[in-house]
Amino acid sequence: MHSDSSKQLFSPGWGRWKKGGYFRGSDWERGRSGGKKREQTAALTGQSRLLLTVNGLFAVGNALSGTFVNVYLWKARQDFALLGWFTLIHHLTMAFTFWLAGKWVKEHNKMNCLRAGVAVSALFYLVVLWLGAAAVDYFPLLGIIQGMSSGFFWIAFNVVYFEVTSPANRDKFNGWAGLLGSLAGMIAPWVSGFLIVRMEAASGYRLIFTMSLVIFLIGVVCSFFLKKRKSVGRYEWFLTLRCLKRAETPWRTVGLALVAQGMREGVFGFMIALMVYIATGTEMKIGNFSLITSAVALFSFMIVGRLLKPSHRKWAMFAGAFVMVAVIVPFFWRVNYATLLVFGVGVALFTPLYTIPMTSSVFDLIGQFEESVKKREEYIVMRELGLNAGRMLGTLIFTFVVMRTTSPTAINWLLLGIGSSPLLAWFFMRRQLGQLSLSEKAAAAAKKAAR
Template sequence: MHKDQSQTRRRQGRAAEGQASNYFGHQASGGGNEAKIHKGRLDAQAILLLIVHTLFGSANALSGTFVGVYLWKAKNDFALIGWFTLATHLTMAITFWLAGKWVKEHNKMNCLRVGVSVSAVFYMLVLWLGPSSIHYFVWLGMVQGISSGLFWVAFNVVYFEVTDPDNRDRFNGWIGLLGSGAGIVAPWISGGLIIRLGDVSGYRLIFSISLGVFLLGVVISFFLKKRKVQGTYEWLFPLRCLRQPETPWKRVSLALVFQGVREGVFGFMIALLVYISTASEASLGNFVLITSAVSLVSFWAAGRFIKPHFRKISMLIGAIMVVVVIFPFFWKMGYSTLLLFGLGASLFFPMYSVPMVSAVFDLIGSNEASAKQREEYIVLRELSLNVGRMLGVLLFIGVISWSKAPLIINVLLLVIGSSPLVSWYFMKRQLSVIKP
């Protein structure tokens, strides 16, 4: 690794077979006008990957929003849901590390397909176990962690290979936009079905629909081309990388850890608080519909207008504002303040997340040597995120086991929710690295 490699940043992207190209997939000569015309656009493989991601996200949006509520209704225990989440993130981290060899040396598309299939298995298990799922929450968390680990390690490697610095922000914007679109419709439908059909039939139906959508995602994934494999997986690469004295990955990894702190807790806690405040799955569905509609517009704008030169200031504004919107909780914890938080977070979070994701993947592709070890760097990225998620959940479990007083919970959410500011601090130097 070099220091920040600000003078050596080169474009990485898609190499067409049979064409004379440099390592990053751009033709060494000729085709200049065509390259300019298509600069920043997404090709067919990138669009297919977006479709698979959208199906995966839609299935999770249909049911994932309500898994925490499902467990809560079986037993009103914050700590239990925290342990379920911790089991998920711990298993996800281990799966990432182990599956790195699969995507490095074997068929990464099969890894992605198995990840989607195991997600379907998770909902099959929930359907089969029914209300007794509460007694197997650790095992269910592990199955969910395996599915997420397999899917995301393969998805992120393929994402790196089908994008380049010219279209990465655009791709990330579309990811958020389509995910928000799924979030607008799916939870709203799910909440309505649960209310209309009742707990048993409603949850059984939405979990069954999710199962079908996951299977459709597996079918669509077969239209993605088999990716070339190169090199041998280095098991201890994360340790070796972080031991290098001048590597920017020390700062970036810390930024990712603090990003994960917020994700680990807010990923389940906000939806649960909405349900507790309203005692209605339909209200939770409406909450997600409204906030996802705002996210849709915000992610579209972030993908379109946030350019590499604006990443640093964009991420700072986003980090500050997602902290500011937590303060209304100290006035009153109810549906109105939760909705205010949701709207604010949906509006400003893309300003934080899009630059973060793009800058990290640009660093992975900053030179030929690091791009060849993209699988190991992606594993390092995900290990850092999951360490942060586990730390956040452990802090949550520790505090909630000590006190469930509203003030304590609000302070806890503020502390955990402020982690994006720390993430920006460690990331700001890398955000200033712009390819020539």
């Protein structure tokens, strides 16, 4: 971002695409024309709905088996540190893949990058099936493959998401994405747990890994219906460093918020399902846990996605972050299925209040100035580097602690410390969340002038 970009009053609403090119609307243009230009609709476009479909298939494939990969490794070797290293390798590879694939997405075919992410996810489960019980001995290889799949998919997905949405419908898209993810998390793990318990364990795992493989291949096919998008400009490898050197950039505090957000994701992403398994000793309970919590999350995402307004983001995110921390406290009394369920339901109810404002505000910041819109790929890479830095930091802290002690008290304090990072994310984002968008300012000015 150039040094004078903060002075611009140009806020492109990069909405729908037309014949491979951009259709640009802006609050600045509407202001100059006296508000005569039609406001962008908040409805989702056909391409955004198709992108949601591909994302939904990706979520289903991961929910079917991803929930149980760490349990699969745990059953082979009961070692928290091994799972920590596996997760760390995954996030490190994901960050590096994001940075490298940014050039592919910026200068070449971003849709092929999206397809590569889904295809490599299929490869991951193919390798797990091939290795069988020996998979635990190859956890670094599995972490690398899984990290590559996540990197390829999410860099392309986030760029296309930015291009097919606008500030007018971004919260709605995120609400639908969360709803579909919750639906996948509600049904798929329950089906997986049921199959594993009803079949011989090894056969059950082979079946669900095969099902994920097939779903990812279907996702690749569906992705061909997404329009090929025009590549513009050259990829700037070190924009993140150049941007963060600027003292006045909001990306310094936003970057710290992303690191804080990632800290919790890196550890809780694999620990909660594992804790349910350790507390109950059966995969079916993991399926039941996911069924209940994802059903609650589905309802919550549906309501929040429809009702949340940009002006409410600041305190909505604080409420979500506060409850996400508070529900960890019951673990200090006892970690059993009941307290885990209290945690899961509480998080499911309030996570949308935390994640929707966080995600929408960061992408709105990317779309705030013409210069950052032109370099959207680099800014999305910067966003993901911040998230993955946090995930690696959280996972490193977790791994070093469990290498020294695995006492329940130490684990609980560790989870509370890392799990409190959403409040830190809110602290760094509060000013950004409290700012009205240019479209809201324009609307307020027009309303005032009309009086």
